[in-house]
Amino acid sequence: MNSNWVKVIIAAVFEVGWVIGLKHSDSLLDWALTVVAIVISFYVMIMAGRELPVGTVYAVFVGLGTGGTVLAEIVLFNEPFSVAKLVMVGILLAGVIGLKLVTNDTPSEGREA
């Protein structure tokens, strides 16, 4: 897998962290970690767009962050599980894999891919 796609995934993992942080932080340390996670996730996401198309990177960042947050809330915070959620996470992952397959990983000049 191209390292730029790894960056998008890392950015999304930190995104899940800060979305949970925004909702559940109740100490100064929690808030500090949340802010650090926001900075890291945006920095890594923006860097992934240096070689991949920015529109694709941002859509995947937002999508994986949302899907990951929903799953994390089900696992960690006892949010209700539903088949509808699982189906949508499935569609989301299919879309991400599709984007990975149709995106030229190493455009030589500019970001035309």
Add this chain to the structure above:
Amino acid sequence: MAWTALVFAGIFEMFGVAMINKLHQDRNWQSLTLLILGFGASFVLLAYAMETLAMGTAYAVWTGIGASGGAIIGMLFYNESKDWKRILFIAMVLGAAVGLKLVS
């Protein structure tokens, strides 16, 4: 008023995504500043809209406008691929993200 704020939040998010493109092109502080201001304004307006609107609805509309608008700007102004397969997969990802925000 909340809905107006939400639409502008989406527009500022589109602008922020466009500035990521511009930053990679120009590599200067000006683009970075505009990027931060764009996302900053977007988050402030989103937070304001969420005081009135349901959180899931507000997030879904914000994501839908900002991320799809950002992709469209990329295609129009930054030579991103207009391949129908790319558009379809972006629509799947964003459609699922919007759906998840509405049901959660």
